[in-house]
Amino acid sequence: IEPMLTDQWFVDTAKIVGPALEAVKDGTVKILPESGEKTYYHWLENIEPWCISRQLWWGHQIPVWYGPSREQTERHPHVTRSKPKSFCAASFDELVTLAKDYYGSDVHISDSGLNRGPNSFGYGHREGKLLEVQVSRDPDVLDTWFSSGLWPIGTLGWPDTTPELEKYFPTSTLVTGSDILFFWVARMMMMQYAVVGERPFDTVYLHGLVRDAKGKKMSKSTGNVIDPLDIIDEFGADALRFSSAAMAALGGVLKLDMERIKGYRNFGTKLWNACRFAEMNGVYEAQGTGLPQPEAAVNRWIIGETAKVRETVDAALDGFRFNDAANALYAFVWGKVCDWYLELSKPLLQGEDAEKAAETKEVMKWVLDQCLILLHPIMPFITEELWGTLATRDKMLVHADWPEYGSGALVNAEADAELNWVIGLIEGVRSARAQMHVPAGAYIPMVVSGFSGDAQAYWAANETMIKRLARIEDLQSVDTFPKGTVTLGIPGGNFGLPLADVIDVGEEKARLEKTLGKLAKELGGLRGRLNNPKFAESAPEDVVEETRANLAAREEEESKLKQALDRLSELA
DSSP states (O other): OOOOOOOOOEEOGGGTHHHHHHHHHTTSSEEESTHHHHHHHHHHHTOOOEEOEEOOSSSOBOOEEEEOOHHHHHSOGGGOOOOOEEEEOSSHHHHHHHHHHHHOTTSEEEEOSOOOGGGSOEEEEETTEEEEEEEEEOOOEEOHHHHHHTHHHHTTTTTSOOHHHHHHOSOSEEEEEGGGIIIIIIHHHHHHHHHTSSOSOSEEEEEOOEEETTSOBOOTTTTOOOOHHHHHHHHOHHHHHHHHHHTOOTTOOEEEOHHHHHHHHHHHHHHHHHHHHHHHTTGGGOOOOSOOOOOSHHHHHHHHHHHHHHHHHHHHHHTTOHHHHHHHHHIIIIIIIIIIIHHHHHHHHSSSOHHHHHHHHHHHHHHHHHHHHHHTTTSHHHHHHHHHHHSOOSSOGGGSOOOOOOHHHHOOHHHHHHHHHHHHHHHHHHHHHHHTTOOTTOOEEEEEESOOHHHHHHHHHHHHHHHHHHTEEEEEEOSSOOTTEEEEOOTTSEEEEEOTTTSOHHHHHHHHHHHHHHHHHHHHHHHHHHHOHHHHHHSOHHHHHHHHHHHHHHHHHHHHHHHHHHHHHHHO
16 A cells, blocks of 8 residues: 655745744743743744645635646647646635736636546637636645634634724733644744734743643543543532632643542532621621721731732732632632631621621621632632622622722731731640540630730630630639640740640550551551662652652651640640
8 A cells, every 4th residue: 555645735834933933032922831932942943844735524625726737728638747727815806816817818717616626627719719717626625723823813803804803913811731832822823923914912821731630641541531521510610610720830730630629619618608607697788888997806807818818819810820829719718718707707796796796797798709709710600609699789790890909008917916816826726635635525724824915915805706716614824834734836925725634644645656656667668668769660650659649648647646745745
C-alpha cells in the first residue's frame, strides 16, 4: 500500500509569524504563567509551512476555484498536460473579476457546481474564440485551527464592520489550556495580525489541565475518566466550580478529587444554613441598606474582616490567582462568618438590648450580602438563589455592583484587637480540652494570674460569649496555679485549666504513650520506604507522592500527640 499524493494548500507562515512573536516579546500580549512564553517562542521561532487543507465532509470550504490554463483553452485538452489555473478569492464575485482578467473581459464565467477540484472544469469555443469557462471549486475544507484562528473577529461579524467588532475587538483575556498554546493561541495571533493588523487579546491565561485525583491524565483505556455531568448530578455545579477554582494555581494541575468536591458541597450547605439562620432571626427585616456604622466590637470587627477579604479577593483575581481568591473566601465565609461571627453575635441578636439587636441584624444582613456578591463569580447558582429568596431586590445578583470599599477606613484597630484576643482564648481552651480528652459538654473552671487591663476589659465585654463557646464555668484570679493545671499561651495574663479532678491523668498518659508507640512503627516503615533508592526508582510517581504525603500527615499527628503528652506531664 502506498500513499496517494494529492495537492495540498499551505500558508507560508514565515511571512506572518513576525508580529505574533514581537507582540509577546515586547509585552503587548502577556502569557500567564510566564513559563508558557518559552513554549510559544519555541514553536514560532522554528515554524514550518502550515498545511491548511483537510479532506473532510464538514468545514469551511477552501476559497479556491480551478479553470483551464491558457494553454488548454488554445489547444485541445487531450493534447496537453498543462496544469489547471487556480484562483484564490474570498467570494464568487471576486473570482469572476480575477477570471475575466485572466481569460478576457468578454468571457462568461460560471460555476460548474462540481466540487471535484482541478479536473472537473469546462470551457467552450465558437469559431476559435473562447466564450465560456465553467470553474470548479476545490473540495477540501480549511484546517480546524485555520478557521478557529479567526475566532476573535469571526464571532463579531467580520469581514463586515459591525458595532460588535468596533466595541469588543481587540478582546481582553483569553482563557485556554496550555496544550493548545501553539494549535490555537499562536495561530490566532498570526491570523489577526495578518488579517486586521491588531492583536486579538492582551492576556493569555493558561489554566492547568484537569486530571484524576492522583494527578494522572484521564484516559478511556485507563478507566479514570470522570464525567463532569455525573459530578454535577451528585454534588452540584457550584461545588465543581469551586473545587476547580480552588485548585487553579498558575501553572498547576487540577486534580478532580471527589472527597474535595464533596467538601465544597458542604461549604455551599454551610452558606445556605447561615443565611437561613439569619432569616429565622429577622435579619432580612433590617431597614439599613448602606454600609452599617455599628458600635458593638464584634460588629465592627466583622465589617473590617469583610473589607480585608474583599481586597484579598480583588488582588488575587487581578493576578489570575483564582485559587487564592477561592481559598480566601472559603476561610472567611466558613471560618470568620459562620464559625465565629454568627456564634459571637447570638447574645446581641437574641439579647434584651433592642438597639444592639437591631444593629447586629443590619450588620449581619450586610455581611451575608457581601459573601453572596464575592462568591457569585465562583458559585453563581446558590448565591443567586439565596439573593432572590431572602429579600426583595432591585436587580439580580449577577447585575449587582462589585464592592469597592477598602480595609483602611473599615478596619477598627480596637475591635480587631479585642475580637482576636477573644477568638484566641476560645481556640486555646478548645485545643487544650481536645488534647486532654475533656468531655465535650463539661463546663470547667479557668484560672488566671497577672491579668492585664486590656485583657480584663476584653473578658468583661465578652464574658457571656467566651463562657458559652469555650465551656468555661468561671474565671478565678490566683497567685499561683494549683497542681494539675494545663497552661494556655494567651496574651494578657497567665491562663490555665485545672484538670486534675476532671480527667484521669494516668490513664490519659498511658493512652497517648500507646498511640505514640504504634505511630512510631508506622513512621519507621514509611521512612524506610522513602529512604530506599529502589522504591523511589521503581515505584510509580503517584505512589511515591502518596507515601510522602502520608509521612507528612503522620509526622504532624505525632507532633500534636507529643504536645499533649507534655501537657499531661505538667499535670503530674
